[in-house]
Amino acid sequence: MVREIDPPSIQKEFLLAALAEGKRLDGRIPLEQRKIEFVFGEELGNVECRLGKTAVLAQVTASIVKPRDDRPYEGFLLINSEIGPMASSVYENGRSSDSEILITRLLEKSIRRTEAIDREALCILAGGKVWQLRLTLHFLSDSGNLLDCASLASMMALKHFRKPDVEVIGDEVIIHSPEERAPVPLAMHHTPLCLTFAYFENLSPILDPTHLESTLCSGTLTVTMNAQREICVLSKAGGTPLSVEEIMGVVRVGVDKVRDMVKIMDEALEKDRENRVVEVR
Amino acid sequence: MASAGPSRRRSDGRKPHEIRPLTIEIGELDRADGSGRFGFGATSALASCSGPLEVRLNQELPTRATLEISHRPLEGVGATASRALITTLESIYPSALRLSLYPRSLIQIIVQSLSSSSAPTLSTGRYNESPEIYIDTEPETTEKNVWPQPPTQSALAVDKKEKSPNTSYNFSSRAVSINSATLAILDAGSIAMTHLPIAISIASLSDDDGLVVDPSIEEEYNSIARFGFAWSFGKNVSLREDQNQKDSNMDVDEEEDEEMELIWVESEGKFDKEKFSDALELSKIACRQILSEIRAKLGETLECKRLQ
Amino acid sequence: MSTTLVLPGDSISLPSSFKSVVLGPGLAPSSSRLPAPSSDEVPSIISTKLGLMSSAKGKERSEQFWVEGRSKRYIPAQKDMVLGTIIARHAEGYRVDLGSSQMAQLDGLAFEGATKRSKPNLKVGTLVYSRVALANRDMEPEIECIDPNTGKAEGFGELKGGLVVSCSLQLCRHLLNPKFIVLPTLAATIPFEIAVGLNGRVWFKTETVSESIALKRVIEGVDSGDIKPDKGAVDRAVKEYLA
Numbered sequence: 001m002v003r004e005i006d007p008p009s010i011q012k013e014f015l016l017a018a019l020a021e022g023k024r025l026d027g028r029i030p031l032e033q034r035k036i037e038f039v040f041g042e043e044l045g046n047v048e049c050r051l052g053k054t055a056v057l058a059q060v061t062a063s064i065v066k067p068r069d070d071r072p073y074e075g076f077l078l079i080n081s082e083i084g085p086m087a088s089s090v091y092e093n094g095r096s097s098d099s100e101i102l103i104t105r106l107l108e109k110s111i112r113r114t115e116a117i118d119r120e121a122l123c124i125l126a127g128g129k130v131w132q133l134r135l136t137l138h139f140l141s142d143s144g145n146l147l148d149c150a151s152l153a154s155m156m157a158l159k160h161f162r163k164p165d166v167e168v169i170g171d172e173v174i175i176h177s178p179e180e181r182a183p184v185p186l187a188m189h190h191t192p193l194c195l196t197f198a199y200f201e202n203l204s205p206i207l208d209p210t211h212l213e214s215t216l217c218s219g220t221l222t223v224t225m226n227a228q229r230e231i232c233v234l235s236k237a238g239g240t241p242l243s244v245e246e247i248m249g250v251v252r253v254g255v256d257k258v259r260d261m262v263k264i265m266d267e268a269l270e271k272d273r274e275n276r277v278v279e280v281r
Numbered sequence: 282m283a284s285a286g287p288s289r290r291r292s293d294g295r296k297p298h299e300i301r302p303l304t305i306e307i308g309e310l311d312r313a314d315g316s317g318r319f320g321f322g323a324t325s326a327l328a329s330c331s332g333p334l335e336v337r338l339n340q341e342l343p344t345r346a347t348l349e350i351s352h353r354p355l356e357g358v359g360a361t362a363s364r365a366l367i368t369t370l371e372s373i374y375p376s377a378l379r380l381s382l383y384p385r386s387l388i389q390i391i392v393q394s395l396s397s398s399s400a401p402t403l404s405t406g407r408y409n410e411s412p413e414i415y416i417d418t419e420p421e422t423t424e425k426n427v428w429p430q431p432p433t434q435s436a437l438a439v440d441k442k443e444k445s446p447n448t449s450y451n452f453s454s455r456a457v458s459i460n461s462a463t464l465a466i467l468d469a470g471s472i473a474m475t476h477l478p479i480a481i482s483i484a485s486l487s488d489d490d491g492l493v494v495d496p497s498i499e500e501e502y503n504s505i506a507r508f509g510f511a512w513s514f515g516k517n518v519s520l521r522e523d524q525n526q527k528d529s530n531m532d533v534d535e536e537e538d539e540e541m542e543l544i545w546v547e548s549e550g551k552f553d554k555e556k557f558s559d560a561l562e563l564s565k566i567a568c569r570q571i572l573s574e575i576r577a578k579l580g581e582t583l584e585c586k587r588l589q
Numbered sequence: 590m591s592t593t594l595v596l597p598g599d600s601i602s603l604p605s606s607f608k609s610v611v612l613g614p615g616l617a618p619s620s621s622r623l624p625a626p627s628s629d630e631v632p633s634i635i636s637t638k639l640g641l642m643s644s645a646k647g648k649e650r651s652e653q654f655w656v657e658g659r660s661k662r663y664i665p666a667q668k669d670m671v672l673g674t675i676i677a678r679h680a681e682g683y684r685v686d687l688g689s690s691q692m693a694q695l696d697g698l699a700f701e702g703a704t705k706r707s708k709p710n711l712k713v714g715t716l717v718y719s720r721v722a723l724a725n726r727d728m729e730p731e732i733e734c735i736d737p738n739t740g741k742a743e744g745f746g747e748l749k750g751g752l753v754v755s756c757s758l759q760l761c762r763h764l765l766n767p768k769f770i771v772l773p774t775l776a777a778t779i780p781f782e783i784a785v786g787l788n789g790r791v792w793f794k795t796e797t798v799s800e801s802i803a804l805k806r807v808i809e810g811v812d813s814g815d816i817k818p819d820k821g822a823v824d825r826a827v828k829e830y831l832a
Contacts, residue, residue: 467638475598
């Protein structure tokens, strides 16, 4: 691990002066997100998401396991999100930093606990066999706001993934290879996405903070929302106190942003679908 | 050289000694000092390299830099297979880097596999044996029965052959890991390197058939023997006598003059001495070819980013 | 200027027509494991990093050779001018971060006119422009905010206000070259004060916030290769960022 060195104090003075004029160092306006890009891998369920220079790779795989005895109809969704030194030298293998724990827990809340995936649809044979999905996140580059980037990558990977078609005859399960039957997409309830805002004393919040901005800010607020205007998670860990109006203001911004993000995702998926042969008939 | 005629085509249309299209990219990661992506067709890896960095006191070495190499598999968390790959990388890079120039510092190399690790596992067809009970702490048990699976023509055909064990990386993945790490170090540009390691995998499809260079996942899975070779390129890297005497007016980038030394060999399966030496010769040619592609690609990249 | 791409391990042929040859970064005598060459033989030189082979005329018919690569990580070298952040204070001076593997030492007396009684009092987080006085791989680097020849500050010392940008070491070196077109072009549109550190940091100060942001984006753009370092491209970018 290499310790993070605080930027010189003039950097903060300048950043605050710029924000007071409503300007950010990379030329964005306060509530503007960096450019979102998706790169799909060779396999279904392999997506690299770039938010400006921040990059996260998500990979979904499925396997067949026995369900829990108390939940015989439910499949599993496991999330692996360990931040390694590739993202930045301040992270260390096998030792979770505070920010890593925060990111992992928020992802858990916004993907698993919001029931984005219909887990009952993962059941193959009640009490016998269910699908277990494993979502692995690889944090490639931390140029600020890993969380939003990871949530985009995760949801995109889940949307992109397809599991093989199965057939149940009595107690026997037949798994069809993709050559025989086209694999089927996952059943999803909605697309919750994280939006992180950073706060500075007496200034209006900014969306999608860069690395420098998140180092210097006095606190962040993350809302997880879906395109149906529902707030799924609202998380504010410390920092300056906020009034109800301020939070509602942020939520209103979030409604539009999430809708735009879902649109970008759908367009990227559509483009990928045109170039990919999934159906085999 | 190889016993197969060059006219024979492989399942993906390649000639026996043809490598898949290469991906060679540097500098895509912003927060690392250097990064490189290398791929043989769909098999690829991304590596980053940072350093010299501040080292932790308990890892500090008074006479040289501490080299920390880590690897992350595409699915799940690192296990024995990752460890084996790290050991391979750790045997290659300390000799290629001049670590003694950076005492009391840390050099980090991280390799991220971008293609799934090993042989196909989720067998399609009738599936009625009881599934394994899920244990979270042991990735090996969960990595079995994984979907998506790499393509196979026929799983039955290999029953009697020496199968690649599921737990380790295929040779193609090992080769891309080495090559991507080399690219990352090149891109970082802050660590002196005396020679350049480049790796290739070779497989033997059957006893009488010839060898194939850069086997696809499918070919490797159906092979009877697999080899991984890494050659290091550089002036005076070799100890061989015949290359001792050289005329002094050498030119930069002269293919014939290039000296190379074998720095990594791994092999498994059924093969004889002759097959091994054939594979060794083939690997030399393939690595030379990769080197010249790297040279061409990096020249282009650098030209684009030139400041004058 | 030659433009050959070299990779580590490539052998480099040096023309024998020069009186003396200076080897710069990225070149080293090959550490051959073969028996030592006889004395009249030219020792073989290899490249140790990726880059373009470059050369320039030095003093007295000597020729300088180096490999022009790209890197982000600074390794201290004597006489380099660097930008550092003070991260700690102790009795005799300060510990300064230069972005290298070790913190640099800045003596409290290494300032213009400093005596034991009156020393400058710098806070943690202050940005200082300084010169590397001592750099040795086995020791912590030492820096000073004074020109040892004149005993004057000569611009070294605390930098107040403004903004710091990180970029590649190569861009910093080029920015110091008066013939490099980027800064003169910028200066035609935006008046600014600038300090270039060879450790990959550039400090500048302008009248307004927008000008600083435009300057920062141009420098970052040139560094990433998005903006070509010619007059037209830089001009266009400045106009666009200022709008």
